[in-house]
Amino acid sequence: MVRTSPRINHGRQAIAGRPGLRQTGSLLVCSRTIDTTARRSVCLNAERNPLIVADHVSRRYDDGNVLALDDVSLTIDLGEYVAIMGPSGSGKSTLLNMLGGLDQPTAGRVLFDGKEILTPQALDALRSRKIGYVFQSFYLLPTLTAVENVQLPMFETPRTARQRLARATELLEIVGMSHRSRHLPSRLSVGERQRVAIARSLANEPQVLLADEPTGNLDTQTGEEILRLFSSLHQDHAMTLVIITHSREVAERAQRMVELRDGRICRDEPTRAAPL
Numbered sequence: 001m002v003r004t005s006p007r008i009n010h011g012r013q014a015i016a017g018r019p020g021l022r023q024t025g026s027l028l029v030c031s032r033t034i035d036t037t038a039r040r041s042v043c044l045n046a047e048r049n050p051l052i053v054a055d056h057v058s059r060r061y062d063d064g065n066v067l068a069l070d071d072v073s074l075t076i077d078l079g080e081y082v083a084i085m086g087p088s089g090s091g092k093s094t095l096l097n098m099l100g101g102l103d104q105p106t107a108g109r110v111l112f113d114g115k116e117i118l119t120p121q122a123l124d125a126l127r128s129r130k131i132g133y134v135f136q137s138f139y140l141l142p143t144l145t146a147v148e149n150v151q152l153p154m155f156e157t158p159r160t161a162r163q164r165l166a167r168a169t170e171l172l173e174i175v176g177m178s179h180r181s182r183h184l185p186s187r188l189s190v191g192e193r194q195r196v197a198i199a200r201s202l203a204n205e206p207q208v209l210l211a212d213e214p215t216g217n218l219d220t221q222t223g224e225e226i227l228r229l230f231s232s233l234h235q236d237h238a239m240t241l242v243i244i245t246h247s248r249e250v251a252e253r254a255q256r257m258v259e260l261r262d263g264r265i266c267r268d269e270p271t272r273a274a275p276l
């Protein structure tokens, strides 16, 4: 049985009649996992379905003077919700950038869906179509409204203007922001901006959402709302999530906690939220 919130049911109405999206028993965010059967198989196979593999990855900066990542191997499985923790400077952002193809290792390799992404074109396609990024500073364009900001990544796809608008409207519905769709970022609260940024990261139906301290700039209550949204994306929409956090409490909301120290993984274990 797929759990859906009333908000998401509204979203379902919004997609009525759109080709490729099914209404009954459907999930909205990731069209690759749109029906219940697909979602179930994702859950069942989660542990044996590697999505991103970091294979002995190292990253040096400053002509080799800084070793930010030191021989890190890590597998993120399809459907997992993973938190990356560690002190400031331990290499968390560097690792996330590697997992998301935003930066390249100086040694080792990163595989996405079993393949090493080598050409700039393949890397661009990966970044714009398969991975959603959420940053601590949301990087919304100040002169565009919420609904326009959400549409931005869709310009890299063959969607028509009408399709872009429909998709952006649906995503704002999912993140609970449809009532603010015509607002500029300056007229949104910090938490609302983060919601819009999350909606934008989902624009092209990514397989995985990578978030670098997504609650770092938020007060406790707003942070809690964003964490609930992540849990809903994970549970109701079968999203794979990797989030960086300083907070153990936040990390406990994920299924698995990976801890970095001096560029190395010092801990990798299930949390209390992990399925038995």
Ligand SMILES: Nc1ncnc2c1ncn2[C@@H]1O[C@H](COP(=O)(O)OP(=O)(O)O)[C@@H](O)[C@H]1O
Residues within 6 Å of the ligand: 061, 062, 066, 067, 068, 086, 087, 088, 089, 090, 091, 092, 093, 094, 095
């Ligand atoms: N572009 C860069 N040039 C030089 N050093 C960097 C760069 N980015 C990060 N570093 C260094 O790499 C180490 C890890 O950084 P980072 O991955 O940002 O850590 P974290 O996200 O855990 O705070 C730090 O010592 C940092 O100063």
Ligand SMILES: [Mg+2]
Residues within 6 Å of the ligand: 092, 093, 094
């Ligand atoms: Mg960082």
